[in-house]
Every structure is written in structure tokens, then in C-alpha cells.
Amino acid sequence: MAPQGGGGRVPRGAWKRMQRLKQYVERLVHSDNRLLRPFQRQLRNPSLWRFNQRSVARGIAIGFFFGILTPVAQTVFAIVAAIGLRANVVVAAGSTLITNPFTFPLFYYSAYRLGLFVTGRTSGLPSQAAVEHAPDVEISTEAAERALDVVGWWPTLVDWLSTVGPPLIAGVVVLALCVSLAGYLVSIVVWAVAARTARLVRPTESAPPPRIVKRRETHP
Secondary structure, X not given: OOOEOOOOEOOHHHHHHHHHHHHXXXXXXXXXXXXXXXXXXXXXXXXXXXXXXXXXXXXHHHHHHHHHHOOOOHHHHHHHHHHHHOOOHHHHHHHHHXXXXXXXXXXXXXXXXXXXXXXXXXXXXXXXXXXXXXXXXXXXXXXXXXXXXXXXXXXXXXXXXHHHHHHHHHHHHHHHHHHHHHHHHHHHHHHHHHHHHHHHHHHHHHOOOOOOOOOOOOOO
């Protein structure tokens, strides 16, 4: 039977997935991870492993934030943040999976376009100086050799980072904040609706059937 937490019963399928994810997080926590090693005492706090409305909502927000913000070590950063914010570490770690090989291009392209809007730039294309410095592939017979020349492509790479980098970084930060806030609010609402629905349905399911009382006939 799936346990109840903070106002409603957790669906059986969701609870099984949570248990598998919990086992993964426990293995990660007890592994010799140098980033989590200083937090071993805090991670033994039972409140970080309980499933209730507030801790789950915080975990979702933390997981979404670091899942979008950091391309590496997302789970570790989410667990550390969950300790400080008293969120559910299992949900925080699992919510980082919002970014995966299928959603990563969509998120980062959206972040780049959002960053262009935030920074007021119209394009992140390389500057004219970098374009002139790049080898002309169509007319140069030595294009392949020049492409391998560090002196040739390094200024182009630096210019690309200076033009695309700022809007991308700004967009990733803004997108991570917006998605994490949306995840927090949606999880609060969904949990409240599910809890209210469970309270309305439970009395009907648990109510005993009506008792039929037969009246005894009397003869004159």
C-alpha cells in the first residue's frame, strides 16, 4: 500500500518510481563523493526524506533550477541545495532529469533566444572581424590545413563566445528561475487538488452499506 504524505495518498505507480529513485540517491549519498562528503551528517536528517507538500514542492523547484542551470553534476548540486532549503532530496535529485538528451537542445535554444531579449541584442552571430579572419573555404585550396591552425580559429572562437556567451548565460539563469518557480507553484496546486479530491472520495469508499431493516408483520 502506498503511504500517505501531507494531505493525500501517493499513487502506487508514482510511489514505486520514487522508491527506485530513493535507492539511487541513497547509493549516491553513501558513495565516496567528495562534494557530498561534508554533508553526511545533515543527510541523516529524516525530514529530508519525507514526502509532504512543502518538501516536495521545494525539491521540484530545486531540481528544475539546477537541471537547467548546470550541465554537469546537477544531482549533487540539487542535493546540497535541498539540505539548505529543507527540501526532499529524492525529489530534488529526480527533478534534475527535466533536462536530458531530448530536451537539452530545446531548453538551451529557448534560453539563448530569451537571453537575446533580456540583453537587448538582436543576434549572437560573430562580428565582422571574426568573419574576415576565418578562412574562405570556397576560394582557398588550403582551407583544411588552415582550419587546423590554432592561430586561425582561436580568435573566431573567442569572438563567438563573446557574442553568444552573454545572452546564453543570461537566458539560462532567467529560464531556470522561471521554470523552477512555475514547478513550485504547479506542484503546490496539484498536491492541494489531489488532497481535496482524496478527502471527498474517501468517505464514500469507506462508508458501510445502508442497513436494511425488515419490519415484522403483525397479524390481527
